[in-house]
Amino acid sequence: MPASPRRATLATVAASAGVSVATVSKVLNGRGDVSPVTRSRVESLLEQHDYVALPQRRRGDAAVLDTIEVELDDDLNAYSTEIIQGAVRAGAEVDAAIVVSIRTDADRAGAWARGLATAGRRALVAVTSELTAEQLTALSRVRLPLVVIDPLNLPQTRGVTSVGSTNFAGGLAATQHLLALGHRRIAYLGGPATAACNQARLHGYRAAMEAAGAAVLPGYVRAGHFHYQDGVTGGAVLFDLPEAPTAIFAGCDDIAFGVLEAARARGLRVPEDLSIVGFDDTQVARMASPPLTTVRQPLREMGGVAVRTALRLAAGERVDSHHVELATELVVRGSTAPAPPEGSPRPPLTRHAVG
Amino acid sequence: MPASPRRATLATVAASAGVSVATVSKVLNGRGDVSPVTRSRVESLLEQHDYVALPQRRRGDAAVLDTIEVELDDDLNAYSTEIIQGAVRAGAEVDAAIVVSIRTDADRAGAWARGLATAGRRALVAVTSELTAEQLTALSRVRLPLVVIDPLNLPQTRGVTSVGSTNFAGGLAATQHLLALGHRRIAYLGGPATAACNQARLHGYRAAMEAAGAAVLPGYVRAGHFHYQDGVTGGAVLFDLPEAPTAIFAGCDDIAFGVLEAARARGLRVPEDLSIVGFDDTQVARMASPPLTTVRQPLREMGGVAVRTALRLAAGERVDSHHVELATELVVRGSTAPAPPEGSPRPPLTRHAVG
DNA sequence: CTGAAAGCGCTTACAG
């Protein structure tokens, strides 16, 4: 390792190649008007000198290396991990870098947006976030395109491009699956009552129940925060109902995990005594015991679509649809089974009581 | 939204403020020699014009916005998610951006390193990766500092800064915990035999067994790939041993999840019939049924330390120790219990056979 | 404090 000389510049390389700075610049930018001989000599000198360009400046409006900021509204979890994974893969395909950040509300909208632009971001992908009108304005002032993944409320979506999945169809499919297995007492343990995705799943559930003539008994629909603990607590409450459900449709996989644990604590066997369906199909769903039947959201694809759309917006292209919905799909694994026969004996209170 | 005029430059702002470009530049760079009145006028004009600086060039060697690249050797998983989380949080504290990427071996080392430098990265954090001598050379030629998290083999570590955790102590603690519960037939289901972290955990296990005079029976130590499937498969093999273990120490949480599933498939109850200890304490460990006893690796802290160290190296500071090890810690949850009494009846073959 | 001037690293018509 040689002692640190100054970083090589175009002038350095030009001198050692015996050409002008202009010529080196042309080689660097892949222009056609350089002889092959000169080009290859300059290229090898560039390499020998470990030439590193200044952080790329734009020519016109195009950047040499695109950078997209993916902003989360909270700590990373299994859900956002899948989205990031998809974004990173999609970025790699088009040579765009993905910056991951977690939203802090400290900054004023103007400074926040200008900061993103100054840092050279080409676009912003916001996951699950609620952007204020101020923030939207600030972004548009610095010409930063925005794509929202799974927007919290759809009305906000006016003028904002967003990516989601077919939550209603997913809720419908999950519930129909349970109905087809003979369940009638099916409960829904969901996320925030105000979140658009949760409402759509809930409506899917209600639609399926209604179509099948199955009653949604009092207490069968509960809201939460899409957290594991909601499943533990909510599951326990449901088990205590006079007419306890034989199946639970959870608004996300984390909730389903909580229900699994609530069932275990109560000595209920899954799927023999209780069927559970999750939502998302994050990596852990297949690692549950039993492996979780769940509604797959194509989260990686959603991350990828968001990045590609953001890049197209940044390039000034018009995007024809302002809300893309990717298809959900029911994945049947081991946590669902036919309903226990009506009037079958209630399961023992705790497993330990059995042994 | 006004029709897109050209982006504001220093000259634009200077003209509208009635000062020279030099003065605007000084305001932008927070220099002291500007009168408060001028400064605030210029600042407000800068804002009015939505001035966005060119992608920051370096002054001397310092960049205005630091960017660290965190490179993974594979798709995101629960383990790397925790590290990224820690890196993003640590970056936010010092106003550094975190780019997440997944290594592809397509690029030649030189082009790869130069690409990182050209993109303006200040340092590279490599997770679990094995860097070739060529890549190390290429990085040093473009003066890109490197920090490796959980390096695959320690010898490589010569001249490379790395961050890990006390794997030996963790393996020891996990095994001692099981021994203290009365287990003697304890197996180890690990990761790649060549991985340094796996070796350390294995040695911790062996040390504890030896100290307690407990025999490591033939077939009790298995290697794998730190994957869920290794737990499913390896668990099944262990259960078939003439002297099946009463406890399994898994090399990571994913393997432990696999063992949990193998046990369920075999009708073994956890922790009554079989105790399981994992390693990592990723977010899902507490979501297992039963919640997983595991050795906590401070993955977020490791990500944070790596970022801070990388930044210090980039700033030209000397780092006194070239391998930092953070402490692991045993977290006892529900997947471990006292060993079943010696000679207790073997559990039924499958749970379904019971019902 | 302020700004004219020199300079930096780079790109781009344009003349040869």
Add this chain to the structure above:
DNA sequence: CTGAAAGCGCTTACAG
């Protein structure tokens, strides 16, 4: 093909 020259957006001594 090549390069002198003009230009761009910015920073930094330095003179006032």
